[in-house]
Amino acid sequence: xxxxxxxxxxxxxxxxxxxxxxxxxxxxxxxxxxxxxxxxxxxxxxxxxxxxxxxxxxxxxxxxxxxxxxxxxxxxxxxxxxxxxxxxxxxxxxxxxxxxxxxxxxxxxxxxxxxxxxxxxxxxxxxxxxxxxxxxxxxxxxxxxxxxxxxxxxxxxxxxxxxxxxxxxxxxxxxxxxxxxxxxxxxxxxxxxxxxxxxxxxxxxxxxxxxxxxxxxxxxxxxxxxxxxxxxxxxxxxxxxxxxxxxxxxxxxxxxxxxxxxxxxxxxxxxxxxxxxxxxxxxxxxxxxxxxxxxxxxxxxxxxxxxxxxxxxxxxxxxxxxxxxxxxxxxxxxxxxxxxxxxxxxxxxxxxxxxxxxxxxxxxxxxxxxxxxxxxxxxxxxxxxxxxxxxxxxxxxxxxxxxxxxxxxxxxxxxxxxxxxxxxxxxxxxxxxxxxxxxxxxxxxxxxxxxxxxxxxxxxxxxxxxxxxxxxxxxxxxxxxxxxxxxxxxxxxxxxxxxxxxxxxxxxxxxxxxxxxxxxxxxxxxxxxxxxxxxxx
Numbered sequence: 001x002x003x004x005x006x007x008x009x010x011x012x013x014x015x016x017x018x019x020x021x022x023x024x025x026x027x028x029x030x031x032x033x034x035x036x037x038x039x040x041x042x043x044x045x046x047x048x049x050x051x052x053x054x055x056x057x058x059x060x061x062x063x064x065x066x067x068x069x070x071x072x073x074x075x076x077x078x079x080x081x082x083x084x085x086x087x088x089x090x091x092x093x094x095x096x097x098x099x100x101x102x103x104x105x106x107x108x109x110x111x112x113x114x115x116x117x118x119x120x121x122x123x124x125x126x127x128x129x130x131x132x133x134x135x136x137x138x139x140x141x142x143x144x145x146x147x148x149x150x151x152x153x154x155x156x157x158x159x160x161x162x163x164x165x166x167x168x169x170x171x172x173x174x175x176x177x178x179x180x181x182x183x184x185x186x187x188x189x190x191x192x193x194x195x196x197x198x199x200x201x202x203x204x205x206x207x208x209x210x211x212x213x214x215x216x217x218x219x220x221x222x223x224x225x226x227x228x229x230x231x232x233x234x235x236x237x238x239x240x241x242x243x244x245x246x247x248x249x250x251x252x253x254x255x256x257x258x259x260x261x262x263x264x265x266x267x268x269x270x271x272x273x274x275x276x277x278x279x280x281x282x283x284x285x286x287x288x289x290x291x292x293x294x295x296x297x298x299x300x301x302x303x304x305x306x307x308x309x310x311x312x313x314x315x316x317x318x319x320x321x322x323x324x325x326x327x328x329x330x331x332x333x334x335x336x337x338x339x340x341x342x343x344x345x346x347x348x349x350x351x352x353x354x355x356x357x358x359x360x361x362x363x364x365x366x367x368x369x370x371x372x373x374x375x376x377x378x379x380x381x382x383x384x385x386x387x388x389x390x391x392x393x394x395x396x397x398x399x400x401x402x403x404x405x406x407x408x409x410x411x412x413x414x415x416x417x418x419x420x421x422x423x424x425x426x427x428x429x430x431x432x433x434x435x436x437x438x439x440x441x442x443x444x445x446x447x448x449x450x451x452x453x454x455x456x457x458x459x460x461x462x463x464x465x466x467x468x469x470x471x472x473x474x475x476x477x478x479x480x481x482x483x484x485x486x487x488x489x490x491x492x493x494x495x496x497x498x499x500x501x502x503x504x505x506x507x508x509x510x511x512x513x514x515x516x517x518x519x520x521x522x523x524x525x526x527x528x529x530x531x532x533x534x535x536x537x
Contacts, residue, residue, distance in 0.1 A: 033060025040340030049340030103131030135401035191276030304415025
């Protein structure tokens with residue numbers, strides 16, 4: 001029997017929604033598989049967070065069961081590219097099982113689950129990259145997951161999903177500055193315009209203050225397949241040797257704020273003014289701005305009071321959100337790991353190596369939301385979930401690759417304190433589809449399929465647009481009537497406009513002049529910009 005340790009945290013006076021936060025070491029429930037970085041995601045499609053570790057000799061998975069136990073399986077295989085720097089997870093080939101992207105000091109590789117999730121194969125990319133944080137995200141919004149991997153000594157590497165298990169290095173997918181020092185990327189819709197932007201936290205060993213290779217960057221999504229670097233104009237161009245940034249709505253006001261840990265000068269806490277411009281308020285938060293040197297840095301609601309807490313490698317491992325943009329530091333006996341709900345009780349736990357720290361829970365209520373994309377990527381990565389109740393609103397985004405190295409749950413988690421009902425859930429998918437669910441039950445996990453709960457008014461909102469035949473040799477027809485004369489742009493996979501035309505009176509366009517390949521139709525319908533993929537034979 002493994003030794004069980006208890007770590008308790010006393011409640012602050014003035015915080016009314018919980019009595020304590022405590023974790024118990026329940027390593028007796030899992031196998032002590034070797035591994036470099038820890039992963040807490042659903043690997044087999046049941047929306048229960050499993051615990052995964054990858055080492056030189058294979059992949060060990062503790063599969064969570066509905067009765068609170070684990071079924072542990074080790075998949076022996078030679079891993080050529082052990083993830084000693086970072087790991088991200090998602091269903092890249094959309095076969096219903098979770099795949100991995102692994103990064104180390106020389107290469108990147110992708111590990112794919114087979115058709116029934118009973119085995120894995122590794123696809124190694126031989127181009128040199130000293131990788132740091134890695135992500136899976138739909139960069140070009142074509143409905144499947146691409147990858148982005150930070151490069152410590154050169155320009156970062158984007159990998160375009162070319163279908164199936166074909167991941168292609170494509171620097172045109174997102175053009176970032178050709179500079180070293182890329183430590184932690186995080187994809188977030190910081191300006192609330194409905195598309196995913198990317199914040200790049202940067203640090204460069206041996207550099208001096210003012211060097212551009214250590215200046216953080218924000219790549220704003222322009223909505224047309226291109227990105228523009230805008231960090232300085234929105235007050236996010238930190239030059240203080242940053243490692244990781246948390247992006248969460250800390251004050252529940254409907255926009256994402258940011259907390260950055262630095263190794264030089266001061267940490268930063270950026271409050272969003274609602275328009276995507278930021279002010280550093282670290283001095284008023286209760287977090288020591290000179291508590292420097294943290295690597296890992298994540299934000300979740302551990303006590304289910306409805307406010308995002310900070311879990312970091314600072315001198316205080318946990319900063320409890322007091323609900324007024326101030327935080328109170330608490331001591332834990334651990335300071336990093338993959339975050340997920342390992343016993344399905346609605347309270348978030350932490351796993352690292354051979355240890356699971358199980359959250360002992362409390363009186364507060366909660367809801368968890370799992371997503372299944374149809375038009376969007378199957379995990380719903382990049383989706384925004386908003387819940388509404390007597391507290392106002394809370395907001396989360398589904399992301400693959402937060403913090404510096406580990407991989408946490410792909411389920412949306414919300415604590416709601418002592419509230420006993422949720423009025424409404426909104427899910428804003430990357431495709432533009434919005435699902436609305438009224439009066440969902442609390443203390444429950446809900447699985448939502450994209451498009452099943454649309455508030456539809458028009459035919460376009462109800463059914464969208466289908467393109468046919470697809471693939472085509474010459475003509476693309478549109479299923480939605482009444483869009484004749486709509487301007488259309490056809491974009492190739494490199495983001496170039498190869499055809500500008502309008503929809504004919506026959507509700508189609510002629511693409512016969514195009515060469516064979518994959519293309520995207522872009523147009524505006526009912527004041528919404530939409531994009532659809534087709535194949536030209």
